[in-house]
Amino acid sequence: MLNLRGAKRVVILGGGTAGWFAALSLRKIFSVAVEIRVIESSQIGVVGVGEGGLLNLQAALHSIDIDTNDFVCETGATYKWGFSYEGWRTGAKDDRYFHPFASAEGLASKWEKSGGFPLISAMIHNGIEMPDYLRGMELIKNNASQQEAKQALDDKQVDIISSFHFDSYKIAEFFKKTALARNIVHQDAIVDDVQTNEQGRVVAVVTREGERIELDLVVDASGLSRKIIGKVVPSRWQSFGEHLLMDRAIPFYMPHPEKNPGLVSRAIALSSGWMWQIPLVNRVGAGYVYSSKHVSDEDAAAEIESHLGYAVKPQRVIRFEPGCYEQVWVGNVLSVGLASGFVEPLEATSIGQMIESVRNFVRVLTLSQGIVSDSAVREFNMSNHQSWIEVRDFLRMHYDCPRRDTPFWRDVAATPLPDAYRALKECMQLRAPRLLDLEGYTLHGRRGIFHVINWMFVATGLGLIPRDAVKTELMALPNEGKQAVGEFLAWLQQRKTAATAAAAT
Ligand SMILES: Cc1cc2nc3c(=O)[nH]c(=O)nc-3n(C[C@H](O)[C@H](O)[C@H](O)COP(=O)(O)OP(=O)(O)OC[C@H]3O[C@@H](n4cnc5c(N)ncnc54)[C@H](O)[C@@H]3O)c2cc1C
Incomplete structure (x- = not known):
C-alpha cells in the first residue's frame, strides 16, 4: 500500500516534456500544501527530439488547462494530420x-x-x-x-x-513557464544520489552540491539516463530488440x-x-x-x-x-517518458504513451483518495505494459513490408x-x-x-x-448493407472524377 495522506513534497526528476507534463498534471490533484518540485539539470539538458504528437495531444493540453492557441504560438507548432x-x-x-x-x-x-x-x-x-x-x-x-x-x-x-508538430525545446520551455506560474518549484541541479529506506521506498534525492531533498512521491522523468527505475528500485527491462x-x-x-x-x-x-x-x-x-x-x-x-x-x-x-520497464510504478516511484522505455520514433508513440501513463496515474491517485492499494498499482503496471506491447506490435507491422x-x-x-x-x-x-x-x-x-x-x-x-x-x-451483409456499400463506392467514384476534373482545369 502507498499512503500519500499527509504528503508534503512530490519531486519530479527531469524537466523534459515528460517531467513538466507530469508536474502540471499532479499540480492539479495535490492540495496547495503539497510542494511539487521539478529538479532538472541545465548542464545535462533535454533529449531535444520528439517533435510530433498523436491524437491524444489536444486532450492532454486541455487536461492541464493549456489553451491550444497558446500552445501553437509558444512552441512553433504546425498542424499534424498523420504520417x-x-x-x-x-x-x-x-x-x-x-x-x-x-x-x-x-x-x-x-x-x-x-x-x-x-x-x-x-x-x-x-x-x-x-x-x-x-x-x-x-x-x-x-x-x-x-x-x-x-x-x-x-x-x-x-x-x-x-495533432501538432512542435519544437521539442520550446515545448519544455512553455510547460516550464506555465508550471512556474502555477506554484510549481523549479530547481536546476544534478541529482547524484537517490536514497531509500528499509522498505525500499525512496525518501530523498541528493544533489551534486550535497543538498538532501526529502520527498513522499517521486516521478522519474530523467530521460535516457534512467536514474531511479531499474537502478535504485527494481524493475524488469523487456527488450524488443x-x-x-x-x-x-x-x-x-x-x-x-x-x-x-x-x-x-x-x-x-x-x-x-x-x-x-x-x-x-x-x-x-x-x-x-x-x-x-x-x-x-x-x-x-x-x-x-x-x-x-x-x-x-x-x-x-x-x-x-528498444524496450520498456515492465513495472513503471514501484512503491512511491513512477517512471514516465524515456525513463520508462522507448521503442523507436516511428509513429511518434513516445509522448502519446507518456500522456496515457500520466493520465492513468492521475486517475488511480484520484480514485484512491491518498491510499493506493497494491492491486491498483499492479493493474496500472499491467495496463501500461500492454500499451508498450501494442506499440511494439504496431511498429513491427510497419516493417512487415516487401522491401x-x-x-x-x-x-x-x-x-x-x-x-x-x-x-x-x-x-x-x-x-x-x-x-x-x-x-x-x-x-x-x-x-x-x-x-x-x-x-x-x-x-x-x-x-x-x-x-x-x-x-x-x-x-454476409444484409441487403440494405449491400446497398449502402454500393452507394458508398459510387460516392467515392464521383469524388475521384470531380478531383480529376478539378486537377485538369
Ligand atoms: C531519436 C528520437 C526521436 C523521437 N521522436 C519522437 C516523436 O516524433 N514523437 C514522440 O512522441 N516522441 C519522440 N521521441 C521521444 C521523445 O523525445 C520523448 O518522449 C520526449 O521528449 C520526452 O522526453 P523525456 O522528458 O522523457 O526526457 P528528456 O527530454 O531527455 O528529459 C530528461 C530530463 O532529465 C534531466 N536529468 C537527467 N538526469 C538528471 C540528473 N541526474 N539530475 C537532474 N536532472 C537530470 C535532464 O536534464 C532533462 O531535463 C523521440 C526520441 C528519440 C530518441
Whole structure:
C-alpha cells in the first residue's frame, strides 16, 4: 500500500516534456500544501527530439488547462494530420502510403458493424486506397498552407483530426513557464544520489552540491539516463530488440523541401532504417534512425547527405535499446517518458504513451483518495505494459513490408514477429481486423493508443490484407448493407472524377 495522506513534497526528476507534463498534471490533484518540485539539470539538458504528437495531444493540453492557441504560438507548432510512408514497399520515387489521423465521423469509419467496418472492407475488396474516403487528403497531397488547413478544420470540411508538430525545446520551455506560474518549484541541479529506506521506498534525492531533498512521491522523468527505475528500485527491462532492429538515431535540422510545411510527418525508408522529417514553422526537424548492425554512424551520416543532396549538421548520435520497464510504478516511484522505455520514433508513440501513463496515474491517485492499494498499482503496471506491447506490435507491422533490396531489409524480413501480431496477421488473411482483435492490448476496456482503423491504414498501405479476405464478410451483409456499400463506392467514384476534373482545369 502507498499512503500519500499527509504528503508534503512530490519531486519530479527531469524537466523534459515528460517531467513538466507530469508536474502540471499532479499540480492539479495535490492540495496547495503539497510542494511539487521539478529538479532538472541545465548542464545535462533535454533529449531535444520528439517533435510530433498523436491524437491524444489536444486532450492532454486541455487536461492541464493549456489553451491550444497558446500552445501553437509558444512552441512553433504546425498542424499534424498523420504520417506519410515513403519507399517502404518498392523503394521507388512514387512509392508512398498514408496513415492519416482519421476522424470517427468520416463516412467509412462511422459505419461499424460488430466491431468491423464494412465500408472499409469494401474499399479493400475493390483495391481502393483507404485514405481516399477522407475529406482533407487532397490538402495533404497538395501541400496546403497552414491557413488553408485551419480554414478547412474550422469549416469542418475534413474527416481528419489534427495533432501538432512542435519544437521539442520550446515545448519544455512553455510547460516550464506555465508550471512556474502555477506554484510549481523549479530547481536546476544534478541529482547524484537517490536514497531509500528499509522498505525500499525512496525518501530523498541528493544533489551534486550535497543538498538532501526529502520527498513522499517521486516521478522519474530523467530521460535516457534512467536514474531511479531499474537502478535504485527494481524493475524488469523487456527488450524488443528481437523484433525491432533500430538502435541509433542521428538528428539534424533541414529547410522545408516544399513551399509550405507539410501536414504530415514523413518517414522515408533508407538503406538501413528510415529518415523522419517533421515540418515546423521555420525548419524541418529530421533524423536518420538506423540499425547499428547494418550501418556505421559515419556511413549513416554520409547517407543522409547523399539522400538529400546537400550537407547537414548532424547533432549527435543517440543510442537506445528498444524496450520498456515492465513495472513503471514501484512503491512511491513512477517512471514516465524515456525513463520508462522507448521503442523507436516511428509513429511518434513516445509522448502519446507518456500522456496515457500520466493520465492513468492521475486517475488511480484520484480514485484512491491518498491510499493506493497494491492491486491498483499492479493493474496500472499491467495496463501500461500492454500499451508498450501494442506499440511494439504496431511498429513491427510497419516493417512487415516487401522491401528486400539491402542486407538490412532482408534481415528485417527474417526478424521474428511477436506472437500477438503473428496471430492478428493470420486473421487478416481471412477477414479485416476488428475492434475485438485489439482488446488484448488493453485492460478492462480502456482504449489503446491506436484504434483498429489506424492499424488498417498501415495494413492496407502495405498490402497485408488480401482483397479476397474481406469477401465473406461483405457477402454476409444484409441487403440494405449491400446497398449502402454500393452507394458508398459510387460516392467515392464521383469524388475521384470531380478531383480529376478539378486537377485538369
Ligand atoms: C531519436 C528520437 C526521436 C523521437 N521522436 C519522437 C516523436 O516524433 N514523437 C514522440 O512522441 N516522441 C519522440 N521521441 C521521444 C521523445 O523525445 C520523448 O518522449 C520526449 O521528449 C520526452 O522526453 P523525456 O522528458 O522523457 O526526457 P528528456 O527530454 O531527455 O528529459 C530528461 C530530463 O532529465 C534531466 N536529468 C537527467 N538526469 C538528471 C540528473 N541526474 N539530475 C537532474 N536532472 C537530470 C535532464 O536534464 C532533462 O531535463 C523521440 C526520441 C528519440 C530518441
